[in-house]
Amino acid sequence: MNPFIQRRRMLGSGLMAALLPAVLRAQDDQTGGDPLGSMQYPSLREQTIGKATAKFSDAVMVKGPAFADDAMNVPLLVDARGLDKVGGGVARIRVAVDRNPVRQVLDFEPLRALPMLAFRIRMEQASPVRAFVQTKDGQWHVGSTWVQAAGGGCTVPGLTRADGSWSKTLGQVQARFFNNVLEGSRRLRVRVMHPMDTGLVAGIPAFYIEELQLLDSTGQAWWKLALHEPVSENPLITFELPPQAVPGLRLIGRDNNGNRIDAEVGA
Amino acid sequence: MSAAPGRSQASSHRSPQGGGIPLKRWLLFTTLALAGAAQAQSIPVPPMAAKPDAATFNYDLQPRQIAEGTWVIEGAVQDFSRANGCNIINTAFIATGAGVVVINTGPSRLYGEQQRRAIERVTREPVVRVLELNLHPDYFFGNQAWADRPTQALAGSIAGMQAEGTAYADNLYRLCGDWMRGTESTPARETVLPQTLQLGQHQLELKRLHGHTADDLVLLDHRTGVLFAGGLVFAERVPTTPHADFAAWQASLDALEQWHASGAVKQVVPSHGPVHSGLAGVQQTRDWLRWLTALMQESAGRGLDLGEVLETPVPERFARWAAQPAELHRSLTQWYPRYELRVLGAPGAR
Numbered sequence: 380m381n382p383f384i385q386r387r388r389m390l391g392s393g394l395m396a397a398l399l400p401a402v403l404r405a406q407d408d409q410t411g412g413d414p415l416g417s418m419q420y421p422s423l424r425e426q427t428i429g430k431a432t433a434k435f436s437d438a439v440m441v442k443g444p445a446f447a448d449d450a451m452n453v454p455l456l457v458d459a460r461g462l463d464k465v466g467g468g469v470a471r472i473r474v475a476v477d478r479n480p481v482r483q484v485l486d487f488e489p490l491r492a493l494p495m496l497a498f499r500i501r502m503e504q505a506s507p508v509r510a511f512v513q514t515k516d517g518q519w520h521v522g523s524t525w526v527q528a529a530g531g532g533c534t535v536p537g538l539t540r541a542d543g544s545w546s547k548t549l550g551q552v553q554a555r556f557f558n559n560v561l562e563g564s565r566r567l568r569v570r571v572m573h574p575m576d577t578g579l580v581a582g583i584p585a586f587y588i589e590e591l592q593l594l595d596s597t598g599q600a601w602w603k604l605a606l607h608e609p610v611s612e613n614p615l616i617t618f619e620l621p622p623q624a625v626p627g628l629r630l631i632g633r634d635n636n637g638n639r640i641d642a643e644v645g646a
Numbered sequence: 647m648s649a650a651p652g653r654s655q656a657s658s659h660r661s662p663q664g665g666g667i668p669l670k671r672w673l674l675f676t677t678l679a680l681a682g683a684a685q686a687q688s689i690p691v692p693p694m695a696a697k698p699d700a701a702t703f704n705y706d707l708q709p710r711q712i713a714e715g716t717w718v719i720e721g722a723v724q725d726f727s728r729a730n731g732c733n734i735i736n737t738a739f740i741a742t743g744a745g746v747v748v749i750n751t752g753p754s755r756l757y758g759e760q761q762r763r764a765i766e767r768v769t770r771e772p773v774v775r776v777l778e779l780n781l782h783p784d785y786f787f788g789n790q791a792w793a794d795r796p797t798q799a800l801a802g803s804i805a806g807m808q809a810e811g812t813a814y815a816d817n818l819y820r821l822c823g824d825w826m827r828g829t830e831s832t833p834a835r836e837t838v839l840p841q842t843l844q845l846g847q848h849q850l851e852l853k854r855l856h857g858h859t860a861d862d863l864v865l866l867d868h869r870t871g872v873l874f875a876g877g878l879v880f881a882e883r884v885p886t887t888p889h890a891d892f893a894a895w896q897a898s899l900d901a902l903e904q905w906h907a908s909g910a911v912k913q914v915v916p917s918h919g920p921v922h923s924g925l926a927g928v929q930q931t932r933d934w935l936r937w938l939t940a941l942m943q944e945s946a947g948r949g950l951d952l953g954e955v956l957e958t959p960v961p962e963r964f965a966r967w968a969a970q971p972a973e974l975h976r977s978l979t980q981w982y983p984r985y986e987l988r989v990l991g992a993p994g995a996r
Contacts, residue, residue, distance in 0.1 A: 444956055446972070448979040454953035497951035529820060553990040557949025566949045570990055615986065617951045 415507045415523050419477040426482060427475045427511050428519050438462045439522025441474075441510045450532030452499045452611045457487075457510040457522070459494040466514030469494035473513075478506035479609055480533055480579055486605040492593075493564060497617035500609045501532035501577065533577045537612035540574045540583065548572040552630055552642035558622070565622050567593070569630060570615040571640055577608040588614065588634045593644065596627030686929035686963075689881050689922045691723050698731040703756055703825060705733050707764040712913060712921055713870035715741040715848065717768060719761060721784075723883055723919055725969035726753075732822035733757060735784040735917055738874060739765050740867060743846025745774030749865065749874050750917065751788030751797075753818060755829040758788020774845070777852075778834050779876030779917065780859045781806030781889070783814035789832040799834035800854055802861030806889070807833035838863070855902075857895025858885070866905065871912030875902060881919025881927035884964070884973035885934055888980065892939050899932050919968075934964060938977060946985035955982055 413420035414435055424433055438461030447453040459469050472494060474484040480503055487496055494512070505527045512520045539545035551572040560566045571588060578585025587608050593601040602618060632640035696706040709717035718738045722730040737750040746769060751758045765773065778786045778799040786807055789797050799807070811831025819826045843850040849868040856862050858877035865874040877886070878898050905911055906925055914928075915921050945955045955978055960970060 442953055442957075444953070444975060444979070446975065448976045452952075452979070452983065454951060454956065454979075456951065456953045497953055499952070529817075553987075553992070555949070555990050560949050568949055568951075568986075568990060570987070615951075615983075615990075617949075 413507075413523070415525055417477050417507045420507070420509075423475055423477050423482055423509065424511070424521075427473050427509075428513075431517075431519055433511060433519035433521045436462070436512075436520035436522060438465065439510050439512045439520050441508055441522045441524040443508055443524050443526040445527060447502055447505075447526050447528035447530075447532075450502050450528050450530050451535070451537065453502050453526060453528065453532070454497065454499050455508060456497045457495060459510065459512045459520075459522070462494065462512060462514055462520060465520075466516035466518050468515055470513045470515045472496065473511040474500075475509050475511065476500070476502065476506050476609060477509070479503050481577060481608040483607045484609045485607060488603040490600055490602050491621060492602040493561075493619035495619055498614060499611040501611055502526060502528045502530060502609075503533040504528060504530040533609065534579045536576070536580050536583060537574055539572075539612060540576060540580075545572070545574040549574075550634075550638055550640050552640065552644075554630060554642070554644045556620075556624075556645075561619055563622055564619045565624075567618045567620055567644070568615065569618070569644070570613060571630075571632070572613050573634060575606075575608065575610055575612045575614065579608075586634065586636060588632055588640065591616075591630065591632035591640065593618075594629050594631055595625055601625075601628070686933045687926050688963075688966075689920055689926045689930070691882050691920050694722050694730075695720070696722075696733070698729075698733060700728065700731065700825070703731070703827070705731050705752075705757055705760050707733075707757075707760050709739070709764055709768050712915070713867075713872050715743070716867065716870050716872050717741075717765075718915055718921055719764060720921070721752075721918070723881075723968045725972055726818070726821045728821075728823050728825065731757075731825045732784070732818060736915055736919075736921070737761060737788075738915055739769075739773075740848060740850070741769040741771050742848040742850075743771070745845060746771045747845065747850065748773055748776040748792070748795075750778055750785045751776060751792060753784040753787050753822065754826050755788065755790040756825065756827065758791030761788055762791045776834075777838065777863065777865065778803060778807075779863045779865070779874065780861065781810065782859070782877065782886075783811070783818055783831070785876075785917070786834060787814070787818070787829055787831065789834065790828075790830065793832075796836050797832075797834040798836045798838040800861035800863050801837045803859070803863070804834050804837060806859065806861075807831065853901075855898035857891050857893075857898040858887075859889040860891070862898065864902070866910060868910060871910060872915060873902070873905070873911045873913065874915045875917070875927070877917050878902065878931070879914060879916040879919075879927040880931050880934070881914075881916045881922055882930070882966075883919045883968040884970050884977075885931055886918075886973060887938075887977045890977075890981075892935055895935055896932060899928050902928050937961065937964070938974075942978070942982050942985040946982070946989045949989075952978065952982050952986070 411421040440458040442456040472487040475482050507523050510522045553570040557566040573588050576583045576586040588606045592603040628644040630642050695708050698705050707719045711717050720736050721734040726732045732753045740747045776792045776797045781803040815831050840854045851866045853864050916927050
């Protein structure tokens with residue numbers, strides 16, 4: 380995707396500069412300079428980061444499948460480590476999808492974790508997927524990818540909603556560390572049982588985890604995560620933490636109905 | 647997470663501190679560990695004789711005789727596409743002297759109609775029975791053309807056709823467009839039991855195996871030695887796994903191998919891939935299923951996310967196969983999450 384984006388940008392900017400005066404250029408580009416050429420990008424940016432400006436950046440990597448074979452579980456990887464030495468490092472990562480009925484996906488503050496994340500989302504149709512990354516100097520950097528999908532992922536009930544089993548497992552947590560998937564890092568994979576209803580299926584209101592954080596025994600947060608409706612049922616999320624084991628970690632969170640999530644995360 | 651296999655160049659370019667090394671070492675280990683397993687030989691794929699014409703929706707079906715009284719109508723060794731009219735399945739018929747047995751009816755109403763005309767051009771014998779080897783749509787979506795003949799499948803296949811037919815139709819209309827015009831899912835009407843049929847000079851042994859689906863019908867013609875292996879054998883094409891039970895599938899391949907060892911099998915007609923002799927197709931399928939399941943197990947044990955596993959490069963011996971990597975991605979998307987959950991362990995405090 381990387382060379383493709385670069386080529387698109389070079390072609391685009393080269394042609395535009397040659398053919399149009401600067402004023403017209405700004406008026407005519409209804410994609411806000413989006414290398415993926417999406418007309419939804421300007422409104423998505425405003426919804427995600429308000430009036431702030433954002434630079435398109437190859438340092439923010441967003442990876443999805445070429446085709447979303449399961450539109451209810453589209454695996455995404457976001458990696459902003461390329462910004463570690465830019466603007467004081469990464470403060471937050473916001474993920475959003477241009478063409479989903481609910482466009483905001485999640486908001487991640489890495490704190491002591493690496494600025495990278497793997498998770499799965501629902502997609503209603505083929506769309507660009509964005510990571511808006513704010514460095515500590517306040518600047519926003521955007522990485523994108525295009526995911527093809529037959530779609531329909533947001534408007535059908537998940538498995539545990541369909542069979543009614545969600546109520547027996549609500550809020551249960553599975554968590555496990557894996558050493559050295561990345562050298563010198565400790566991977567944490569966390570799964571929380573929750574139907575994550577989008578509110579777009581008739582008769583089933585939106586019901587989803589709003590907040591998750593990893594706390595140590597002194598109450599310090601190691602990362603914080605705010606989730607929105609498009610995150611897949613029973614979210615499985617992958618974090619990268621410092622290599623040394625920390626005793627007494629807990630996963631704490633709540634959903635939009637006030638149900639608490641609280642589980643030990645064994646070292 | 648940028649350490650996913652196959653992305654080392656891109657990730658080192660973008661994030662020099664990313665550590666792809668351990669994973670590569672692990673992949674090398676996996677490759678070596680699997681190198682001891684039997685690896686299948688390749689099977690020549692003849693160029694496609696049929697030239698499907700999307701202007702007239704003509705599949706250009708050309709029955710090819712492979713044994714006495716036995717013809718196959720070969721589909722493209724490819725994935726579904728509009729260019730091939732979504733004709734990627736091998737159908738067949740046997741003129742037994744006591745009527746014709748048709749095996750599989752193709753992906754659409756049009757295919758079934760054209761198949762029926764193609765058979766009538768070859769033999770004047772009446773069709774006495776239409777067999778469908780499993781529940782997948784390209785095995786039975788031509789059934790509308792055979793409404794006046796007994797269409798038959800194993801009981802589990804018929805139940806599956808009834809349960810999933812509408813979803814299959816949605817998917818094929820999306821993939822194949824107007825080639826599907828007028829097609830409605832029409833499941834087989836009669837249950838067939840495993841048995842040996844004597845029709846004319848042909849003794850047809852019907853056997854129920856499973857693993858590709860819950861009910862895989864295979865047919866061995868003892869007169870000609872032609873084995874119609876259905877979806878249990880894929881040749882030069884990535885096996886599809888939406889209804890797979892991997893362990894049962896391997897056991898069924900054992901059964902086919904034993905059948906072969908008895909000397910009864912002279913040619914193998916897989917549902918997807920070239921007709922061949924010998925065990926090459928069985929071995930290719932076995933090799934793939936072993937590699938796929940080992941990849942999922944070991945990746946889950948290392949803590950890889952689905953998105954990373956999707957980027958695994960396939961070993962060279964599989965790289966030329968049809969439907970690569972789309973079919974691999976479908977298999978991983980469906981099955982890898984179960985392997986992930988297994989290693990995450992029981993919920994609650996750990």
